[in-house]
Amino acid sequence: MALALVDCENFYASCERIFRPDLKNTPIVVLSNNDGCVIARSTEAKEMGIDMGVPWFRVKNSFLNQGGKVFSSNFTFYGDMSARVMNILEGFVPKVETYSIDEAFLELDTLKKHYDLYDFGCHIRNLVRQWTGVPVRIGIAPTKTLTKIAVNEVKRLNIPTNVYRLTTKKDIRNALANTPIHNVWGVGKKLDIHLKKIKITNALHLADKDPSYIKQQFSVVLERTVRELRGERCLGIEDNITAKKQIIVSRSFGNRVRNLQTLKPIISNFSARAAEKLRNEKQNCSQVSVFIRTSNFNIYKPKHIGQKTIDLSTPTSDTRDILTAAKKALIFIFKPGYEYAKAGVLLSKFTDEKFKQYSLFKNFNKTKANTQLMQHIDQFNAYEIQIFYASQNISHWSPTKQNMTSPKYTTNWHELPIVNQEEK
DNA sequence: TCTGGGGTCCTAGGACCC
DNA sequence: TCTGGGGTCCTAGGACCC
Numbered sequence: 365m366a367l368a369l370v371d372c373e374n375f376y377a378s379c380e381r382i383f384r385p386d387l388k389n390t391p392i393v394v395l396s397n398n399d400g401c402v403i404a405r406s407t408e409a410k411e412m413g414i415d416m417g418v419p420w421f422r423v424k425n426s427f428l429n430q431g432g433k434v435f436s437s438n439f440t441f442y443g444d445m446s447a448r449v450m451n452i453l454e455g456f457v458p459k460v461e462t463y464s465i466d467e468a469f470l471e472l473d474t475l476k477k478h479y480d481l482y483d484f485g486c487h488i489r490n491l492v493r494q495w496t497g498v499p500v501r502i503g504i505a506p507t508k509t510l511t512k513i514a515v516n517e518v519k520r521l522n523i524p525t526n527v528y529r530l531t532t533k534k535d536i537r538n539a540l541a542n543t544p545i546h547n548v549w550g551v552g553k554k555l556d557i558h559l560k561k562i563k564i565t566n567a568l569h570l571a572d573k574d575p576s577y578i579k580q581q582f583s584v585v586l587e588r589t590v591r592e593l594r595g596e597r598c599l600g601i602e603d604n605i606t607a608k609k610q611i612i613v614s615r616s617f618g619n620r621v622r623n624l625q626t627l628k629p630i631i632s633n634f635s636a637r638a639a640e641k642l643r644n645e646k647q648n649c650s651q652v653s654v655f656i657r658t659s660n661f662n663i664y665k666p667k668h669i670g671q672k673t674i675d676l677s678t679p680t681s682d683t684r685d686i687l688t689a690a691k692k693a694l695i696f697i698f699k700p701g702y703e704y705a706k707a708g709v710l711l712s713k714f715t716d717e718k719f720k721q722y723s724l725f726k727n728f729n730k731t732k733a734n735t736q737l738m739q740h741i742d743q744f745n746a747y748e749i750q751i752f753y754a755s756q757n758i759s760h761w762s763p764t765k766q767n768m769t770s771p772k773y774t775t776n777w778h779e780l781p782i783v784n785q786e787e788k
Numbered sequence: 789t790c791t792g793g794g795g796t797c798c799t800a801g802g803a804c805c806c
Numbered sequence: 807t808c809t810g811g812g813g814t815c816c817t818a819g820g821a822c823c824c
Contacts, residue, residue, distance in 0.1 A: 396792035
């Protein structure tokens with residue numbers, strides 16, 4: 365029984381380096397929307413003590429003074445690089461689960477007969493590096509939770525091949541003993557505190573607890589983690605892409621928003637984008653929620669979080685229906701006198717667009733025509749937004765600030781990297 | 789002055805039914 | 807005056823993930 369976890373090393377930071385070989389060994393950080401906080405760091409940046417999630421303004425000066433290089437996030441580019449990596453993995457392994465933009469689980473049971481799994485891991489690692497430029501770490505182990513531990517062991521033990529396999533009981537116990545409890549997959553902030561209170565401070569302590577005791581004291585989720593740490597496979601590879609259950613479009617604002625007039629077009633833009641994503645998923649939704657909130661961090665200003673969900677009588681993916689519902693929700697939750705820092709639109713309760721449920725009050729032919737209209741609009745907008753609704757404000761998709769973005773090297777003809785003859 | 793965005797799963801508790 | 811018990815379904819919110 366063996367699974368593997370392929371984990372792209374410092375993914376966003378590594379992406380920024382691919383077409384910038386001059387940045388080899390340079391500390392790199394990538395920032396969130398609005399250039400608000402650090403969401404990725406190269407190894408060099410980590411060594412400088414730049415923490416994950418730290419507000420950029422707090423580390424900016426010292427980081428740049430020490431020769432660091434900063435980028436705004438360029439998700440179009442990262443997404444494309446991710447797809448390339450996943451493609452390679454799928455070419456070599458029949459069962460691949462794309463777990464996130466920078467991680468994939470592989471089922472290796474069928475390959476075990478033909479290959480030495482460690483050698484196979486090294487092979488994959490080298491190919492991905494050669495074909496995409498993305499460095500990956502690979503952990504091989506009997507369960508998903510243990511593959512996570514194996515990848516951490518690559519870092520902890522500084523394994524030169526970047527591939528580590530956990531097989532023997534002894535190796536596993538040793539790795540668990542060296543894993544602090546908060547590094548266990550499924551243990552977050554809250555559980556970390558609770559577990560430490562009862563003297564569970566590393567993964568081995570947790571693995572040695574009775575699963576039913578853990579279930580009774582905590583939850584079935586943590587019980588599963590215990591079993592997985594003991595080598596009992598509770599989580600399988602999920603390689604059939606299941607339909608999304610919700611779609612969110614939300615942003616923090618670069619500048620605070622105080623009035624409804626400013627908020628309306630923002631919510632309209634979010635709604636239009638969410639509807640487009642929904643059609644892309646070939647789903648209809650029956651619920652539209654809107655939320656607006658003040659800053660989490662400013663303790664001196666009055667706080668307000670407003671959230672409202674509107675039920676739709678007929679499942680839809682028509683932008684106009686979603687716009688109408690979102691506007692209704694916004695008016696319901698907006699309160700003057702607050703400085704809003706973030707807003708979002710959430711679509712939920714999906715049904716497949718194939719199973720149309722026709723309303724008594726809607727004309728069938730009209731519905732069909734509307735679907736076609738949406739298709740045409742999506743086609744026009746695929747490259748850049750050309751058609752939009754009166755309530756949107758195209759000049760400000762949302763009031764965000766971002767100004768250090770790298771080119772869309774691989775997805776935009778106008779931004780392709782240029783190969784210089786002299787540099788060859 | 790300035791602190792991301794997009795997801796999933798589980799559970800407690802309320803509504804409702806017989 | 808005395809006012810059950812058990813089941814299901816739904817939802818909001820919490821915790822977690824990257």
